[in-house]
Structures are given as structure tokens and as C-alpha cells.
Amino acid sequence: MPPSLPALIGCRYLLDVRSILRILADNIKRTGLPVPGDPGLLTSWSTGLDLPEKGDVILYTGGLYQLLPYIEEFAEYLEKLEGGKAGGLLLKAAGKLRRLASLSKIVVRPSRERLEYSRQVLVSIVELLKSAGVEIAYPRSVDSYSGVLLYDMGLDTVFKEHARKVAEALESVGAKTIVTIDPHTTHVLRKVFPRYVEGFAPTVKSYIEVLAENIDNLQFKQGDAGRVVIHDPCFYARYEDIIDEPRLLLGKAGYTVVEPRRSGRMTYCCGGPIESIAPRLSRRIAETRARELDEAGGEIIATLCPICYSNLRRAYRGLGLERDIQDLSILLYRRLGP
Amino acid sequence: MSIMLEKVLEDIYKGLEDPEFSMAISRSVSNAEGKHLRVKESYPYVEDLRLRVLEAKKKALENIDYYIDQLARSLERNHGVLHIARDRDEAQSLLGDLVGSGKLVIFSKSIVAEELGLREYLESLGNQVWETDLGQLLIQLEHGKPMHTTAPAIHLTIEKAARLVREKLGAELPSSPEPEDIVSAVRRFLREIYYKADVGISGANAVAADTGSIVLVENEGNIRLVTGYPPIHIAVTGIEKIVPSLNDAISYALVQAAYAGLFPPTYLNVISGPSNTADIEHRRVYGAHGPRELHLILIDNGRRQALLDPGLRDHLRCIRCGRCQWECPVWHHTANKWGGPTYGGPMGVLWTAITLGKEAGAELSMLCLGCARCDEVCPMEIPLSSLIRGLKRVYSSKI
Incomplete structure (x- = not known):
């Protein structure tokens, strides 16, 4: 029996989370990837x-x-x-009709x-x-x-x-x-x-x-490379205790590392982990973080995780701010050389 | 009570779209975040107290029946009465029997009372009931939900608080009131109520099994009046608040205050029985200047079951200091709109799972980022993010 109209209207502005999870699990089972490709x-x-x-x-x-x-x-x-008004319904229907792949292809x-x-x-x-x-x-x-x-x-x-x-x-x-x-x-x-x-x-x-273990082998260009605000990812900082290494590397590459409010072990989440469940809440968290990275007063914002990069980039765009946000590897690579 | 993630999100989004709500939360967070670190820097012995409480809680939870028995004997020795309630219905019925109807009842802010719907229940019996903690009174006036464990009205801006006090209490306030104006108006309103109240109801920060003492920490001074002025004092608390000794219980309250970021606490109350005197011929009389009766209602409401569940057991160590809330990125944007009907934030998701069932907690768990800032600051070393991830498994098992 299909869900009643009031039940659907009740969540008309919201995604049906279990449908999203079903799409995710289904994609991985079929292709090994979370999105079709x-x-x-x-x-x-x-x-x-x-x-x-x-x-x-x-x-x-x-x-x-x-x-x-x-x-x-x-x-x-x-x-x-x-x-939009169709969110919950559309995803539910997509899940029901098993047209997951076609939905995802559009996406x-x-x-x-x-x-x-x-x-x-x-x-x-x-x-x-x-x-x-x-x-x-x-x-x-x-x-x-x-x-x-x-x-x-x-x-x-x-x-x-x-x-x-x-x-x-x-x-x-x-x-x-x-x-x-x-x-x-x-x-x-x-x-x-x-x-x-x-x-x-x-x-x-x-x-x-x-x-970092092989830092002595790395040759970087001489001179000041600018002020970089570092955004530690939660998983490196709190789960894996990787905090000093990126700072050492940035320092050796000639950057001045600027610590934002809430950094190192108490770094702040970019909102990424809930972006497919609660996109608007996720974005608000990203905007909060984007603002405080901005307030730290650097020229470049360094991320160490693709999810952080993506979420913060979108947050700046949403806030109407143009900011130079770069992955750590890009920042280090561009300084390689004698 | 069933909880649906999509409904929770709907309410959260209302909050995100309400600039007054967002601004009030953000102001409070910037004042409160990391405050426990400053307390610990100034008072390094707080760390020793924390470790003491951690051990005491582990010991008490592992031997809960032993300590409940010991508490019962200690309280009896002190002329207090212990009651045990299995669930919400039993708690309401016990309290109803003790209070009756047509009484003036004052509360001193208790999240367990909120969990059990005690204020509303006593009102339904025909009692006049007032909250006396300022934040909690504002919640009562707006028919809302506490938005933080130790600071229930953090979502209200001064303008909104003034509006409530003006409209619901008929208080006269200047057109652009200062916080002091609101505090004075509430103080004037409550004075007579304290004096006339028949029953005072408090929670407990901790309960000492060896002395039967109830320990309560506060800043406003309302707890002393609620527990000291009316002829009957009833304390309501969960079984997990029991610790072996009075030393542990006092440490517990101090650690709670330190991690709430409110240190030193203005008042620390130890209540070991009804008020009494032996000043006349050295004969003990109960009911001197304070209450002549003391009742302690111990609540189970899912806690014993949780003790048997490896996915929830550790959370019974929670001392509800609210530190995880002050540090959680989700909570910073939702306050207690995320966490359940009574509790909120990371610890709230787990308390909801304990008191309303794991399926209810599971719906809420899906909004956890797993960022583990809460794990980092919890004084009781509860692996909050791992326990919440366990609830996600419950949620996702039903796709």
C-alpha cells in the first residue's frame, strides 16, 4: 500500500533518508562505487x-x-x-521502482x-x-x-x-x-x-x-610562499593523530602556517559526513567553518581531505566569497624544486 | 514514543531559518566553548576529581544493586524515604501519591522530571506548579523544551525572554530591558511562591550511597530555597546518579560544574535527611526550619536494560555536564532540536536511546557527523561517537 497523502505531505521538503541509503548500498553492490560510474x-x-x-x-x-x-x-x-516540494516523493518513487541507476545518471x-x-x-x-x-x-x-x-x-x-x-x-x-x-x-x-x-x-x-618521515629528501624552492590557514580534517586530527606532519611539510615548503580558531585536535568538521542526509544542515556547518577559516587571516586555505575541500569550496561559493582553497598536495607540489 | 528522522529534520530546518534562534545559540556557544579548559587550567585538581568520579561511577554501575541497598539503608537512618520507580507511569503515580492535589509545588530544574513529564502530570492533578530556575521558568512559560542541559533557555534572546516575562507573568519591564531587569522581575514574582509552596521538587547531581546524601550544585540559589523552604522535599533522579561515597558525590558535582564551565559553583548543597534539631534536651526533632519530610524517588526508565547493553552501557557514566553539546558542530546549529524530546546533542541521542528505546535513538543518530569532538571532551571518557555509530547500524539495518 502506498504511503498516505498526509504522510507524504508531512515530509514534502525533506529527503527520505532510507531511500538515499538504499541507493548508496545498491550502487556499491553493483559497481563497487557509491555513485554510478x-x-x-x-x-x-x-x-x-x-x-x-x-x-x-x-x-x-x-x-x-x-x-x-x-x-x-x-x-x-x-x-x-x-x-523543492518533490524531494521525498521523488526519491521514494525512485527507490520503489528500482530506477536507481537512471536517477543517478541524471545526477x-x-x-x-x-x-x-x-x-x-x-x-x-x-x-x-x-x-x-x-x-x-x-x-x-x-x-x-x-x-x-x-x-x-x-x-x-x-x-x-x-x-x-x-x-x-x-x-x-x-x-x-x-x-x-x-x-x-x-x-x-x-x-x-x-x-x-x-x-x-x-x-x-x-x-x-x-x-614527513622523508622530509630531509624533499627539496623546495627558497623564499616566502605566503600565509596558509590549515584546516585539519577530523579523521587525521582526532582518529589518526596526524597533526604535526602537515605543518612540518608546509613550513619546509616556505609557507607560514596560520592556525584558525578550533584547530589541531579540536578541529571543526566541514559538515561533509551528513551532506547526503541533511544537505542544508551540512551546508550551514560548512559555512560556519568557512567563516572561521576566513577570519584567521591567511592568503590560502589548505585542506587535507577531498570531502573538506569540496564542502568548504561550496560553502564559500554559497557565501559569495572568492577564496583560494587548495589541497595540501597541490601547495607542496607547486613549491618543489631547487 | 516514536521519533522519525525526517520530522526531526523538519524542526531543525525551522530553527536554521529562524535568525533569532540561530543568533542566540551562536552567542552562547562562543561564550561557552572550551570553557572547561580554562577552568582546568586555573584549578588543576579538577583533573584528580574527574578521575575519582570516573572510577566511582564505574564501580557503582557495576554493582548497582548493592549500592541501591546501601543507599536505602543510609537514607532510612537519616529519616528520609527511598522510592523506586521502574518507568514513567510508576514515577508519576508515586509522585502523585506524595503530592496529592490542590497544592502549590515548586521545581528547581530537573531534566529527569522533564523526562518523566512530572510538571505536567502534577498540573493535571490540579496542582499549581512553578519552575524556579530562571531558564527553566522561561521554558515553562513558552511551553517549550530545554535547549541545553545546564542552560535550558540559551535559544532565547533577551528580547524574547522579556516578552515572555511581560506577557505571561504580567511583569513591568523597561522598553529595552537589560538581563538584570528580567532577573529582578522573576525574583519578585517567585518570592511569595517560595514562601507559600507546599512541596519542593529537585533533581540530584549525585547521590552518596554511604551517607544517603543528595548533592546538588547551582548558581542561582533557587535550589536552596526549593529544597529548604517547603515542608516537603522530594528529589527525583536516575539510578545512575548513585556513587559509593559522599566524597565521590561532592567530587561529582564539582566536576559537573567544571565541565559545564561554571566554576567555582556558587552553591553546593548536601542534603542528608529532613531538617532537624536536638537543641531541646538533646532530643531529636524532625522538621526544624527546613522540610520535615525528605523523599528520594530513584528512576530506572530503561537504565537497567541499558546496563546490560554493550552499545549503551558506557553512557550511564554521563554526568550531564553538557560539555559535548557545547563542542558539537551539529548541536551548534540545532541546539536540543536534535537529540530527542527531552535530551539533546550527542549525549541526548544516547539518553533518548536509553529512555525511549534504541530505535528512537537510531533515527537521531543519522545526523551525527562522527567527527568525535564530543569524545575528546567528555569527562567520563564515554566513546560517544562510537556508541552513536552503533545506533546508525540499528537505523540502517532497516533499509
């Missing part, structure tokens, strides 16, 4: 880079940087839906500029690692989405199955160290996978930790 989108950035497939130290991107332009589009679409169309930015981040990370003297391999067939969103949303059954597949693939290449590139993938691989996949206990390091 060709799995090749995770690895296409590495074309033309001379990266070996095998090695003791391997790069596992976890896909967040590559997927973020798509997720961002999805969230914007949801926010529009939420603001996901990121701009060339956003896709290019993600590619630049990934290339910068690889170049930084190479400059630090790290022999990094990239087994393309093993790279995948880590499933972190499933874990965050409490979709444990789907997550567990997904984690098992990812762990099996990672174990098959027999690497000594897995290098991750974003805080969520770092955390989920290092602390969560071992709880869900029996016997999985690899050495996982964020590329930021690896760069």
Missing part, C-alpha cells in the same frame, strides 16, 4: 605516469579524490531536491574543472612521494573504493562484504606498506578493516606521514 575513473589519472605495478610500497587511493566531483554533484542535486555529471583538479592532486601526491625518494608502485587493478561511506552510515553488512573484497585484493599483491591519500581511507584501512576482516593487519600510512 565506470570503475576505470579511479585509475585513469595515472595514464602516462611511469608507475610500476608491483613493489614493497604501494599506493591505494581508495577513490575518494576521484569520486568527490561525482559525490559533490550528487549532494548538490539532493540539496535542490530537498529544497552525476561533474565539471571538467573539478575532474582535472582531482587528477592534479593525485599526480602531485605521486610526484611528491618520488621526490621524497619513496619507490612507490601503483597496482591499478587493486585500487578501489574503500567503502568508508557504508561504514559511516552504519551499513555494516554491505560494508563487511565490500571490505573483505578490498582486503583480499590488497593482500594478493603482497606489499609491505600501503600508502593512502585521504584521512577517511587511512582510518578505515588502518583501524576499521582489521576489525571487520579477520587477519587483515597491514602497515598503512598516509602519504603525509610518509612525506
Whole structure:
């Protein structure tokens, strides 16, 4: 029996959260990705880079940087839906009719500029690692989405199955160290996978930790590179205790690090984790953070996580403020050199 | 009571679209955030007290029946009476029997009383009931919900508070009142009520099993009047407030005040029985200047069940200082509109799960960012974000 009209009217301005979760779980089960797309989108950035497939130290991107332009589009679409009268109904209908893929196809169309930015981040990370003297391999067939969103949303059954597949693939290449590139993938691989996949206990390091360990090998240009306000991501700062490393690296690259209100261990969330459930609330949190980063008085705002980058960027746009917001890897890469 | 995430969001969005609400919350947050750190810097021994309370709470919760028995004996020795209520209905019925009808009843602010709907229940029996904590009185006047554990009216700007006091209490206030004007008007209004009240009802910050003492911390001074002036004092609190000793209970209240950011507390009350004197021929008489009867109603309402549940058990250590609320990015934008009908914020989601069931808490859990700022500041080291993630699993198991 369809829901009664009053029940629907009651939430006409709101998204039906369980429908969103169903779409998410369904996408991951079908394609391994949270949004529909060709799995090749995770690895296409590495074309033309001379990266070996095998090695003791391997790069596992976890896909967040590559997927973020798509997720961002999805969230914007949801926010529009939420603001409109059809939100709850449309998603519910989509879920019911199992036309999930067609709905998502309409949603996901990121701009060339956003896709290019993600590619630049990934290339910068690889170049930084190479400059630090790290022999990094990239087994393309093993790279995948880590499933972190499933874990965050409490979709444990789907997550567990997904984690098992990812762990099996990672174990098959027999690497000594897995290098991750974003805080969520770092955390989920290092602390969560071992709880869900029996016997999985690899050495996982964020590329930021690896760069800091090899900081003496990194050569940066001389001179003052400007004042950078650092936005610590929650997962690095509180879950993984990665706080000093980005500061060390920025300092060596010639930047003056400016601490905003609420930084380091007490850093503030960008609102990202609830953007697909409560887009308007998520945006308000992002705006609060964007304002306080702005008040810190730097020239550039540095993010260390694709979700933070995306959310803060949208928040500034919403506030009508043009701000130079850059991923840490881009800031470090542009200072490489004698 | 069923809670639906979409309905909760609807109310949250109303708040986001209300500039007065958002401004009031944001002002309070910038005053309160991180305040516990400044307290701890000035009074380093607060850390020792915190560790003492943490151990005391763990010990008491692991042996709850032992300590309830000990408390009952201690209270009896002091000529107080212990009552135990399993749920909301039993609590209301017990209180109804003690108070009766046609009485003037004053409350000193108790979130457990809110949880159990006690004010409304006593009103329905034909009693005249007044809250005496200023913030809580404003909540009563607007028929609203407390928006923070220790600062219930933080969502009200001075203009709105003045409007309520003018309209509902008939107080005369200047056209652009200062906070002092509102405080004075409420003080004048409540003076006579204190004097005439038949029953005073308080909560408890902590209860000491070894001495049967109820410990209450406050700044306004209303708790001393509510618990000291009327002939009958009834305290209502959850079983999780029991700690082994009076030393633990006093530490508990001090830690609560420190983490609420209100330190030193203006008043610390220890109540171990009805007022009494032995000044005439050294013969003990109960009912001297203060109450002649003291009742303590201990509430279960889901707490015992939660003790058996690894997904909720740790949360019974919560001392409701409200620190997690002051530090939570979601709460900064929603106040207690997120957290449940009585409680709010990260700790509220879990108290709702304890008192109204895990499914209710699960609906609310989905708005948690998992950012773990709450974990970082909780004096009782409750892994709030992990427990809330556990509730997300309950929610998502039903997709």
C-alpha cells in the first residue's frame, strides 16, 4: 500500500533518508562505487605516469579524490531536491521502482574543472612521494573504493562484504606498506578493516606521514610562499593523530602556517559526513567553518581531505566569497624544486 | 514514543531559518566553548576529581544493586524515604501519591522530571506548579523544551525572554530591558511562591550511597530555597546518579560544574535527611526550619536494560555536564532540536536511546557527523561517537 497523502505531505521538503541509503548500498553492490560510474575513473589519472605495478610500497587511493566531483554533484542535486516540494516523493518513487541507476545518471555529471583538479592532486601526491625518494608502485587493478561511506552510515553488512573484497585484493599483491591519500581511507584501512576482516593487519600510512618521515629528501624552492590557514580534517586530527606532519611539510615548503580558531585536535568538521542526509544542515556547518577559516587571516586555505575541500569550496561559493582553497598536495607540489 | 528522522529534520530546518534562534545559540556557544579548559587550567585538581568520579561511577554501575541497598539503608537512618520507580507511569503515580492535589509545588530544574513529564502530570492533578530556575521558568512559560542541559533557555534572546516575562507573568519591564531587569522581575514574582509552596521538587547531581546524601550544585540559589523552604522535599533522579561515597558525590558535582564551565559553583548543597534539631534536651526533632519530610524517588526508565547493553552501557557514566553539546558542530546549529524530546546533542541521542528505546535513538543518530569532538571532551571518557555509530547500524539495518 502506498504511503498516505498526509504522510507524504508531512515530509514534502525533506529527503527520505532510507531511500538515499538504499541507493548508496545498491550502487556499491553493483559497481563497487557509491555513485554510478565506470570503475576505470579511479585509475585513469595515472595514464602516462611511469608507475610500476608491483613493489614493497604501494599506493591505494581508495577513490575518494576521484569520486568527490561525482559525490559533490550528487549532494548538490539532493540539496535542490530537498529544497523543492518533490524531494521525498521523488526519491521514494525512485527507490520503489528500482530506477536507481537512471536517477543517478541524471545526477552525476561533474565539471571538467573539478575532474582535472582531482587528477592534479593525485599526480602531485605521486610526484611528491618520488621526490621524497619513496619507490612507490601503483597496482591499478587493486585500487578501489574503500567503502568508508557504508561504514559511516552504519551499513555494516554491505560494508563487511565490500571490505573483505578490498582486503583480499590488497593482500594478493603482497606489499609491505600501503600508502593512502585521504584521512577517511587511512582510518578505515588502518583501524576499521582489521576489525571487520579477520587477519587483515597491514602497515598503512598516509602519504603525509610518509612525506614527513622523508622530509630531509624533499627539496623546495627558497623564499616566502605566503600565509596558509590549515584546516585539519577530523579523521587525521582526532582518529589518526596526524597533526604535526602537515605543518612540518608546509613550513619546509616556505609557507607560514596560520592556525584558525578550533584547530589541531579540536578541529571543526566541514559538515561533509551528513551532506547526503541533511544537505542544508551540512551546508550551514560548512559555512560556519568557512567563516572561521576566513577570519584567521591567511592568503590560502589548505585542506587535507577531498570531502573538506569540496564542502568548504561550496560553502564559500554559497557565501559569495572568492577564496583560494587548495589541497595540501597541490601547495607542496607547486613549491618543489631547487 | 516514536521519533522519525525526517520530522526531526523538519524542526531543525525551522530553527536554521529562524535568525533569532540561530543568533542566540551562536552567542552562547562562543561564550561557552572550551570553557572547561580554562577552568582546568586555573584549578588543576579538577583533573584528580574527574578521575575519582570516573572510577566511582564505574564501580557503582557495576554493582548497582548493592549500592541501591546501601543507599536505602543510609537514607532510612537519616529519616528520609527511598522510592523506586521502574518507568514513567510508576514515577508519576508515586509522585502523585506524595503530592496529592490542590497544592502549590515548586521545581528547581530537573531534566529527569522533564523526562518523566512530572510538571505536567502534577498540573493535571490540579496542582499549581512553578519552575524556579530562571531558564527553566522561561521554558515553562513558552511551553517549550530545554535547549541545553545546564542552560535550558540559551535559544532565547533577551528580547524574547522579556516578552515572555511581560506577557505571561504580567511583569513591568523597561522598553529595552537589560538581563538584570528580567532577573529582578522573576525574583519578585517567585518570592511569595517560595514562601507559600507546599512541596519542593529537585533533581540530584549525585547521590552518596554511604551517607544517603543528595548533592546538588547551582548558581542561582533557587535550589536552596526549593529544597529548604517547603515542608516537603522530594528529589527525583536516575539510578545512575548513585556513587559509593559522599566524597565521590561532592567530587561529582564539582566536576559537573567544571565541565559545564561554571566554576567555582556558587552553591553546593548536601542534603542528608529532613531538617532537624536536638537543641531541646538533646532530643531529636524532625522538621526544624527546613522540610520535615525528605523523599528520594530513584528512576530506572530503561537504565537497567541499558546496563546490560554493550552499545549503551558506557553512557550511564554521563554526568550531564553538557560539555559535548557545547563542542558539537551539529548541536551548534540545532541546539536540543536534535537529540530527542527531552535530551539533546550527542549525549541526548544516547539518553533518548536509553529512555525511549534504541530505535528512537537510531533515527537521531543519522545526523551525527562522527567527527568525535564530543569524545575528546567528555569527562567520563564515554566513546560517544562510537556508541552513536552503533545506533546508525540499528537505523540502517532497516533499509
